[in-house]
Amino acid sequence: MLEGTKISTPSQMSSIFDIAKDTVLFLLLSCYYILESLFWTLVPNIIRPMKSLKDEVVLVTGGGGGVGRQLAIKLARLGAKVVLWDINKEALEKTCAALREEGHEVASYEVDLADRESVYKTAKRVKEEVGKVDVLINNAGVVFGETLLELNDNAIETTYKVNILSHYWTVKAFLPDMINSSKGHIVTVGSVAGLLGTYRCTDYSATKFATVGFHESLFTELRAHGHNNIHATLVCPYYINTGMFDGVTPRLMPMLEPDYVAETMIDSIRKNEVNCIMPGSVRYLLPLKCLLPAKMCWDLMHRVMKGPQSMMDLKRKPKVA
Ligand SMILES: NC(=O)c1ccc[n+]([C@@H]2O[C@H](COP(=O)([O-])OP(=O)(O)OC[C@H]3O[C@@H](n4cnc5c(N)ncnc54)[C@H](O)[C@@H]3O)[C@@H](O)[C@H]2O)c1
Numbered sequence: 001m002l003e004g005t006k007i008s009t010p011s012q013m014s015s016i017f018d019i020a021k022d023t024v025l026f027l028l029l030s031c032y033y034i035l036e037s038l039f040w041t042l043v044p045n046i047i048r049p050m051k052s053l054k055d056e057v058v059l060v061t062g063g064g065g066g067v068g069r070q071l072a073i074k075l076a077r078l079g080a081k082v083v084l085w086d087i088n089k090e091a092l093e094k095t096c097a098a099l100r101e102e103g104h105e106v107a108s109y110e111v112d113l114a115d116r117e118s119v120y121k122t123a124k125r126v127k128e129e130v131g132k133v134d135v136l137i138n139n140a141g142v143v144f145g146e147t148l149l150e151l152n153d154n155a156i157e158t159t160y161k162v163n164i165l166s167h168y169w170t171v172k173a174f175l176p177d178m179i180n181s182s183k184g185h186i187v188t189v190g191s192v193a194g195l196l197g198t199y200r201c202t203d204y205s206a207t208k209f210a211t212v213g214f215h216e217s218l219f220t221e222l223r224a225h226g227h228n229n230i231h232a233t234l235v236c237p238y239y240i241n242t243g244m245f246d247g248v249t250p251r252l253m254p255m256l257e258p259d260y261v262a263e264t265m266i267d268s269i270r271k272n273e274v275n276c277i278m279p280g281s282v283r284y285l286l287p288l289k290c291l292l293p294a295k296m297c298w299d300l301m302h303r304v305m306k307g308p309q310s311m312m313d314l315k316r317k318p319k320v321a
Contacts, residue, residue: 040271050270054079059126059133061113061170062140064091066242067189069098070262071137076104078266083130084108085122086140113140114161116169123173133174135269137187138167143204143244145314156203163207167214178230185231187269188215192238192277195286199308212236219274233268237261237278247315251306253279 040048058075062068063084069091076082076099084106086092092108099106107130111122126133142162144155171186178184193201194208215234222230239245241255248255256278268276277283289297301307 045267048271050267051272052079053135053266053270055081056134057081057083057130057132058135058137059083059085059170059174060137060139061085061166063108064088064095066244067237067240067258067261067265068137068139069095070258071139071265072099072106073102074262074266076102076106080135081130082106083126083133085111085113087112113166113169114158116165119166119169120173123170127177132177132181134178134183135185135187136170136174137189137265137269138170139187139189140166141189141191141204141244143201145200145204145245145311145316147200148202151203159203159207163204164210164214167211171218175230179227182227182229184229185233185269185272186218187233187235187265188218189265190215190234190236192236192282195236195277195282196289199311200314201311208236231269231272231274233273233276235265235268235276235278236282238282245314247313248310249313250310252304 053075058080060068060071060075060082063072063082064086065088068084068086072082072084072095082099082104084092084095086095086108087110089110092110096106096108107126109122109126111118113119140162142159144151144159146152146155167188175184175186178186188211190211191204191208193205194210194212196205197209198205212234215232219232222228222232237256238253239248239250239255240258240261242258245255261278264278265276288300292300302309
């Protein structure tokens with residue numbers, strides 16, 4: 001489906017002259033990209049042209065609770081046609097009631113993202129009942145918060161099914177229509193735990209690392225095949241105060257609020273940003289893990305940040321059968 005635009009094959013790129021020409025062009029363009037990026041960083045959102053989401057169909061998975069609920073409310077206020085997916089019927093109903101109270105229309109679907117067939121069936125229903133999805137936000141996620149040896153095998157599989165495999169099914173279901181209409185946006189919700197391995201998160205962190213690879217590879221496929229009007233955004237937030245990491249008290253930085261996370265995510269989507277790391281300061285710390293000696297990184301993590309110690313207070317989640 002992504003094929004259709006010609007890209008250069010290695011044999012077409014082999015001559016030294018071509019390499020030199022491409023390198024010079026790349027360096028010139030890099031100057032422009034850096035200046036452009038600096039310029040947009042300095043321009044406040046209020047005067048920056050941002051994509052309108054009015055009348056756009058925006059699907060949010062995990063829209064019943066936490067960040068998903070905040071996204072739903074804010075997107076509806078921007079005039080988007082909101083479609084919510086969640087496994088939790090009660091939470092879905094509460095979010096829908098909040099939206100309807102403000103006079104917004106909303107379509108909601110109870111679906112288990114861990115069940116591939118159910119995802120495909122629900123996607124078909126959305127297309128028939130609501131229409132083409134313009135923005136897909138793969139937001140739902142689960143964490144069990146156990147060490148590797150404590151983790152139940154089914155819990156590990158559920159984490160993989162919900163946190164990463166479901167992204168394949170939803171993107172496969174909705175991307176073809178985006179390609180046909182030459183317009184769309186796929187948002188992948190990862191985590192800072194997907195950039196830095198975290199205690200009691202061998203399953204969770206691994207699936208969040210996978211979201212990074214998923215997003216980056218999908219992005220290259222879209223661009224390599226000329227689908228420049230289909231955008232992809234990766235969102236990697238630090239701890240958020242939604243209850244997912246209840247009990248954890250990070251030492252150096254307080255948890256983010258779901259309202260702030262949803263607002264920042266929507267701004268990022270409206271700016272067609274490729275990466276959205278929250279808070280932004282984390283971006284400058286991450287390269288240290290490759291640059292510093294491993295022992296120093298561990299010392300920084302457990303002595304200064306007390307990352308593992310704070311995760312030890314994570315309230316246990318219900319056991320999976
Ligand atoms: N909370 C944090 O500290 C934090 C930090 C970084 C990233 N994230 C990520 O942000 C996203 C949102 O997290 P949150 O804090 O709002 O979580 P949350 O637990 O508050 O909400 C997640 C929603 O997903 C739904 N969901 C769970 N399993 C599902 C399934 N099988 N099928 C359909 N829906 C399902 C839940 O019912 C819930 O409404 C997740 O991807 C999470 O991994 C969270």
